[in-house]
Amino acid sequence: MLEMRRYVQGVAAWCCCMVLLHGVAAWVAAAEVSRLGLWEAASKHAALPVAVGLARSSARFLRPGRLLHPSRTALASAVKTFIMIDDRFGATDWHPMSYDNSIAFLGPAGTYSNEAALRFAARLGIEEPRLVECTSFDEVFDCVDDGVTRFGVVGKENSLEGPVTATLDNFAFRTDAVILAEEVINVSHCLxxxxxxxxxxxxxxxxxxxxxxxxxxxxxxxxxxxxxxxxxxxxxxxxxxxxxxxxxxxxxxxxxxxxxxxxLCRNIQDNPENQTAFALVGRLPDAELISGDRHKTSLALFLRADKPGALQMILSEFTYADINLTMLQSRPTKKQLGDYMFFVELDGSIHDFDVQTALDCLRLKLREVKVLGSYPVE
Ligand SMILES: O=C(O)C(=O)C[C@]1(C(=O)O)C=C[C@@H](O)C=C1
Missing domain, CATH: 3.40.190.10 (Periplasmic binding protein-like II)
Structure with missing residues (x-):
């Protein structure tokens, strides 16, 4: 009986702590909002993330695991209302261009990019694509960005050499084009x-x-x-x-x-299993042109400040949402030595609940979460 009473007292004390914790979180947020005004407080990311962080950690304690997602999402969406985010996938101010069936690719005829372009054309149902030859992936991006072509094909990742940095840098710093689909080509080199x-x-x-x-x-x-x-x-x-x-x-x-x-010689690559993944890039309204059962999502993540544990914080959001990462790459921001941003590729679609939850939470903590594409893979 005594034990039972102790147990009830323990639970009551724990509940009081939780209520107190939430109270403190709300108080911190309210104080900051009244000091700075709602917009400034939100854009400085001062009070609200603190409140959300506290509420989330206590909520995590209350309802462990996936059951927690609804509360995570609700919190994240509530805060998202006040914070400016780069969410082009939710953008509405897009003006359709006059479309044709042109595809820019790295020429001349016979490149692996050419092969990928023809495969993408088949997946798009384009019988006679107008193929526009370029001399670099930068030029392919320019064609799409300037409306010279509707689509472009760029190398994304090679199984021996890793991510194609020219493509990553375009996505991070230059283009607004998005990845519409991915195609993997077997690369068998000859001398x-x-x-x-x-x-x-x-x-x-x-x-x-x-x-x-x-x-x-x-x-x-x-x-x-x-x-x-x-x-x-x-x-x-x-x-x-x-x-x-x-x-x-x-x-x-x-x-x-x-x-x-x-x-002169065939199959001269260092590893017989040599594959390159190509991306079909285009404009956002074309994002659903190619459909598929399995999706990947590519992101560029920009930190607010370089600090210990920044990468671990990013990774923990994916672990927590039970999302499998298929690529992780850091690249210099090109602002100063030692300043880096991250590219992440994950299994899942931007429309998946888990992916949305992870992104909402990351948006609270990072300077920018740029969605480079959410696309079907073969
Ligand atoms: O030069 C080509 O054929 C290309 O399409 C470019 C490219 C690349 O960017 O990786 C494509 C596949 C091979 O990995 C080698 C070169």
């Missing part, structure tokens, strides 16, 4: 050369920097001492090789055939 060339007449090997990096071991063992030359694409290297017996290229067999080069 291609002038019809009269042999291995020992080659003095230079040209290719896209990714192509050269993916064949490092082959070049060191089969063509030691040869210089390498970075060119705009693998197919461009085939074109160069076809015109110069001393310069080989690294491309696929189709590019060699299209540009008049011959194949």
């Amino acid at each position: 291609v050369a002038h019809p009269d060339a042999e291995l020992d007449t080659i003095v230079r090997v040209a290719s896209h920097p990714q192509g050269i990096a993916q064949c490092r071991r082959f070049l060191a063992t089969e063509l030691p001492g040869r210089t390498t030359l970075a060119v705009s694409s693998t197919a461009e290297s085939a074109r160069l090789a076809a015109a110069d017996p001393t310069c080989a290229g690294i491309s696929n067999a189709l590019a060699a055939e299209l540009h008049g080069a011959k194949v």
Whole structure:
């Protein structure tokens, strides 16, 4: 009986603590709002996140696990009302352009990007796409941003070399285009050369920097001492090789055939499992053009300040929402040495409840959460 009474007293004391904690949280928020005014308090992120943080941690204690999501979302949405956020996926001020079926890609004909562009065209149901050749991924983004083409194709990640940084930087700092779909291409490189060339007449090997990096071991063992030359694409290297017996290229067999080069060696990449994921980029109103069963979401996350535990805080929101991350990459903000932002790719759609919850919570803590796309994967 005595034990029972102690237990009841314990529970009552615990409840009082929780009520007190919520009271303090509300009081802090109210004091800050009355001191600064609602808008300033919210935009300074001073009182409200503190209140939310306290309320969340006590609520976490009250209702552990996934049961907590409704209260997390309610809190996050309540605060979201007062804080300016970059949520282009919720934006409404979008003006449709006059559309055609054009796709910008890294040329010339025969690149892996070309192959990806044709696959995307098939998924879009475009029978005869108008393919616009570009000399870099920057130019592909420019085509989409300036309305020169409706779609663009850019490399996103390679299984041997990792994320394509030129693409990430465009997404973080330059473009408003979004990822509409992803396509994975098997990359099987050949050493291609002038019809009269042999291995020992080659003095230079040209290719896209990714192509050269993916064949490092082959070049060191089969063509030691040869210089390498970075060119705009693998197919461009085939074109160069076809015109110069001393310069080989690294491309696929189709590019060699299209540009008049011959194949000297096949499958020269350092790992037979070489794949590159390409992104179809376009404007937001086209976000639902391609549908699928499985989705990925890509984000660029900008910190308010560099401080201990910042990355752990980001990761814990995903862990808490039970979301699997498929890519994590830090990149310099280009403002000062040591200042970094993060790219995250996760399993799930922006429309999933768990994903929305995690994003709402991150928006309270970060300077910017930029959604780069929520798209079907094959
Ligand atoms: O040069 C090409 O063929 C491209 O499409 C570019 C690219 C890349 O950006 O990674 C695509 C696939 C290979 O990984 C090598 C180069």
